[in-house]
Amino acid sequence: xxxxxxxxxxxxxxxxxxGLTIEQIQEKYGLDTxxxxxxxxxxxxxxxxxxxxxxxxxxxxxxxxxxxSPRLVKAIARTAGVAEESILVGNGSDxxxxxxxxMKGIPGQSNVVCYGNSFAMYRMCAKLTGLEYREVPRGDDxxxxxxxxxxxxxENTAMVIVTSPDNPTGLTATVDDLSVLAGVLPKDxxxxxxxxxxxxxxxxxxxxxxxxxxxxxxxxxLRTFSKAYGLAGLRVGYGILPPSLAAVMQxxxxxxxxxxxxxxxxxxxxxxxxxxHETLQLVLRGREYFTKELTRLGCKVWPSQSxxxxxxxxxxxxxxxxxxxxxxxxxxxxxxxxxxxxIRVNVGTDAENxxxxxxxxxILHG
Numbered sequence: 001x002x003x004x005x006x007x008x009x010x011x012x013x014x015x016x017x018x019g020l021t022i023e024q025i026q027e028k029y030g031l032d033t034x035x036x037x038x039x040x041x042x043x044x045x046x047x048x049x050x051x052x053x054x055x056x057x058x059x060x061x062x063x064x065x066x067x068x069s070p071r072l073v074k075a076i077a078r079t080a081g082v083a084e085e086s087i088l089v090g091n092g093s094d095x096x097x098x099x100x101x102x103m104k105g106i107p108g109q110s111n112v113v114c115y116g117n118s119f120a121m122y123r124m125c126a127k128l129t130g131l132e133y134r135e136v137p138r139g140d141d142x143x144x145x146x147x148x149x150x151x152x153x154x155e156n157t158a159m160v161i162v163t164s165p166d167n168p169t170g171l172t173a174t175v176d177d178l179s180v181l182a183g184v185l186p187k188d189x190x191x192x193x194x195x196x197x198x199x200x201x202x203x204x205x206x207x208x209x210x211x212x213x214x215x216x217x218x219x220x221x222l223r224t225f226s227k228a229y230g231l232a233g234l235r236v237g238y239g240i241l242p243p244s245l246a247a248v249m250q251x252x253x254x255x256x257x258x259x260x261x262x263x264x265x266x267x268x269x270x271x272x273x274x275x276x277h278e279t280l281q282l283v284l285r286g287r288e289y290f291t292k293e294l295t296r297l298g299c300k301v302w303p304s305q306s307x308x309x310x311x312x313x314x315x316x317x318x319x320x321x322x323x324x325x326x327x328x329x330x331x332x333x334x335x336x337x338x339x340x341x342x343i344r345v346n347v348g349t350d351a352e353n354x355x356x357x358x359x360x361x362x363i364l365h366g
Contacts, residue, residue, distance in 0.1 A: 029328065035355060036330045044230065053264050061261060064256055072238075080210055083243065086243050086246055096237065104245075105129055112131050112159050131158065144166060144171055144330075146173060155188075157189045162178070163193075163194040164193055164194070167306070170302055171303070172201055178209050178219075193220070197227055202305065210277050211222065220240065221241075225265075228283075285364075287349030311342065312342050316341075318333055318335065324356075328360055
């Protein structure tokens with residue numbers, strides 16, 4: 001086979017490893033029914049209103065979408081309460097992350113500060129773009145090390161990245177925490193707050209700085225339609241950025257990254273308040289149930305403001321994960337995050353949640 005020349009960073013690149021699919025588990029274990037609680041997806045699926053919208057626009061799939069999704073930008077700005085000039089829509093919030101690394105950082109000069117045991121996308125993007133990746137260790141209980149992150153930043157730091165609510169712990173920084181951090185960063189450094197799970201934080205005004213976004217000159221907030229809106233398969237997200245930064249990034253991006261059906265689906269999802277609130281009620285109820293029941297089973301449980309809970313079982317996490325798989329329940333062991341003793345489980349339907357706890361109790365204490 002012919003060996004082509006590529007950049008050295010690509011040769012030893014460690015790819016992102018997604019969780020197992022339902023079909024993979026069914027085939028491997030010969031199961032008819034599988035409960036997937038591993039990928040933090042919406043437990044109610046996709047809104048029926050959104051499904052009808054997609055079907056209604058399917059015949060238009062041969063058309064190009066309007067570049068930069070201006071209708072969706074307008075709807076997001078109205079919902080979030082920010083200026084349209086601050087909104088940049090992308091093919092999932094991952095695209096906005098990738099654009100920030102490629103457009104804000106200078107290869108071989110800039111660095112990015114994050115903390116350990118976090119979303120692999122940040123480290124991957126840093127390596128791909130030739131930026132130094134500075135990883136600040138967490139504390140003993142995996143708390144967010146915001147003060148240490150500020151100390152790690154210098155005049156060459158392009159971005160400091162905080163995921164809040166955090167994946168995989170569910171821990172969350174307050175608005176006051178983020179305000180302090182934004183205020184002490186170097187002049188040209190962005191504070192990037194990845195809010196993929198912010199809809200599940202309660203009360204929201206205590207955790208998201210978006211309500212006072214006009215007070216921040218150096219903050220970027222990332223959000224997605226994958227979780228609370230149930231559109232993970234369509235890949236649509238957005239960033240809320242300082243208008244001057246949003247303008248130059250939009251000017252330099254590749255065209256048509258948000259497909260026509262994804263835009264129509266996102267517009268319908270924003271209008272479907274019934275589905276959105278049913279999702280929040282189910283998640284908050286299930287999160288409380290998991291916290292109570294996992295504690296009863298002797299597990300250590302981290303307080304979560306997300307649609308999942310992280311816990312440390314009383315038996316080895318990998319053994320528990322495999323035992324659950326054998327029963328047709330997929331959860332996320334956290335060895336890939338450097339948390340080998342822990343498991344992350346997202347909230348499902350009430351019936352799925354009850355089944356998970358029943359099966360887990362048998363595995364741990366049966």
